[in-house]
Amino acid sequence: MNNQTENINNLDSIIQHLEKKDAILKLLHQHKIAKIKSVESVERYKKDANRGGLIITGKEEINGPIEKILIDFKLGKPCIAQVFDSIYEIGKRCSKRIIMFGGVGKNEVIDPATDEHVVESLITTMNDYPLNLSLVQLDCSKFETKLFDMDLSTRNFFGSEFSIKDLPSKTRFREAEFWDVYFNSLREKYYYPSSAFNYVITNKSQYGKCIHYFALKFKVEWTNDGAFFTVMQRKAGTSTLKEIWQTKKDELQQLSQDNETRFKYLPGKFHKIETKLWNYPLKCLVSASNAEKMEFAKLLHSKYFDLDRLMDFKLWGMIDPKPMPERL
Secondary structure, X not given: OHHHHHHHOOHHHHXXXXXXXXXXXXXXXXXXXXXXXXXXXXXXXXEEOOEXXXXXXXXXXXXXXXXXXXXXXXXXXXXXXXHHHHHHOOOOOOOEEEEEEEOOOOOOXXXXXXXXXXXXXXXXXXXXXXXXXXXXXXXXXXXXXXXXXXXXXXXXXXXXXXXHHHOOOHHHHXXXXXXXXXXXXXXXXXXXXXXXXXXXXXXXXXXXXXXXXXXXXXXXXXXXXXXXXXXXXXXXXXXXXXXXXXXXXXXXXXXXXXXXXXEEOOOOOOOEEEEEEEOOOHHHHHOOOHHHHHHHHHHHHHHHHHHHHHHOOOOOOOOOOOOOOEEO
């Protein structure tokens, strides 16, 4: 029994089964993913001990066009990295992309980006381009598959299709992952993995967090110039922000040890307090590890609450909002 269990959860054995032509055709036809009738070639690849996949070349007709299909399999739970690689890396030239998972991963470090509900939410969103992504669960003991139903009727009413030419950049994809998954998952009361990606990811999207208080606008953002907190006065004829600065100046400056916190005032413009938390450019998210993304999110999250405490909303007669700010 132990040998059987070990074999079931062996990545190479699973990939070896999946690459059989009859298994490929059964998977594609059973779930109506592709109509190919012949498999011309199968190319293996391996990402790590828990993850590998296949690039399949097939045709519907003898003289028909060639179609490339990706099957990316992961032992354990599915992860966002599978979707990223299927779109931007190894599967970028494919017309169909199958994200598959099952069994138990070996020494797997679980984080918010490794979750079937999060991946299902992401796939539903990214198929607006369309990318022909499918999420499939494999029963490793029977080698039977279950297709997740990506019913577009469950999408919010903003859902619509975009041209593949408008596909978001790698940086924008990772930016959405950072805010919608890593940062938001730290807001346990307000985070729901199944709706992590409720908004379409586009190159024109604005990411970060913004909330309006009684007399102030509070913004958290990360750009290629670094990560910033900005508190801006929203109404003329009030000295609220200036009073906060005079009272909490030393504590506000301690929010960032390596960068200065400044009170800015320009004639004809509202007062503003700006803190730069770090100098790392946003584009570093593309190559950052999951652990590094989590550390960035934790630091930003903790600094947000430090600033929230320093603002002392009740002291200044402002509304004290309990929820975290939403996307810009």
